Amino acid sequence: MPERAALITGASGGIGLAIAAVLAEEGYGLTLSARRPEKLDSAVAHLRDAGHEVETVAANVADEEELKSVFTAHEARFGRLDVLVNNAGVGIGAAAAEIETRFLDMQLAVNLRSVILGTREGLPLLRKAGAEHRKALIVNTASIAGKTGQPWLSIYGATKAAVLNYSVATEREVGGEGIACTALAPAFVDTDMTDFVKESVPAEAMIRPSDIGEAVRMLLKVSPNCHIPEIVFTRPGEAVDAP
Ligand SMILES: NC(=O)c1ccc[n+]([C@@H]2O[C@H](COP(=O)([O-])OP(=O)(O)OC[C@H]3O[C@@H](n4cnc5c(N)ncnc54)[C@H](OP(=O)(O)O)[C@@H]3O)[C@@H](O)[C@H]2O)c1
Secondary structure, three states, X not given: OOOEEEEEEOOOOHHXXXXXXXXXXXXXXXXXXXXXXXXXXXXXXHHHHOOOOEEEEEOOOOOHHHHHHHHHHHHHHHOOOOEEEEOOOOOOOOOHHHOOHHHHHHHHHHHHHHHHHHHHHHHHHHHHHHHHHOOEEEEEEOOHHHOOOOOOOHHHHHHHHHHHHHHHHHHHHHHHXXXXXXXXXXXXXXXXXXXXXXXXXXXXXXXXXXXXHHHHHHHHHOOOOOOOOEEEEOOOOOOOOOO
């Protein structure tokens, strides 16, 4: 049984899978979740082949019971939670006058509500880990889109701004219990999510998913006396409030 364990949502590709690879290298047992079980299992095959302990749970984080089932499965397998990565997210662009309610609700549920519910579900075990070694960690994947208003991505940006604010509140609530909370705020990362923009911003010019993974590795390495509430990732020369 691994000495430490982590749970990551949205882990079947992109940023979540890159963070999973780093946590596996650092010796964590992993529970990885996403909606599509086949994609999830094939995405994590290389981790299992390398001998890492990986539990997979297919779940839609917009559904409270499904989200809870990820935490139940994780506890049954590992019995502890040292790192929680609330990473699942979706972005659906629309002009303000043409927003469809179902896409508004979806983005609120996946990008914001699941972060709040996931944190609630994770806290009992995270508190035990924090009391044990003062290096428990919550990572919330926000976005640089949360740093300023984003035309045609107004809902996405608003959910991510809320995640940034919620992460600070979480850090201030539980930081004294040995649990750090860090929000990640990347600009364009080369994942499936950014396929829509790759004609104007080539994939080769984007941040690598592994860059985000390495930032999480740094969060694991800093001393318990150092909490890092937010990490902003920009492309070279880009302003933090760039679209
Ligand atoms: N790529 C960027 O440029 C960028 C920049 C800033 C922030 N982010 C944020 O980074 C996070 C990861 O994005 P990514 O770029 O890695 O995207 P991605 O490659 O599209 O991966 C998204 C992951 O989330 C899962 N997912 C989507 N909806 C879900 C739901 N309702 N319930 C459970 N899992 C769900 C997907 O699997 P299934 O589809 O099978 O569920 C997949 O594993 C998101 O929060 C995103 O907003 C991305």
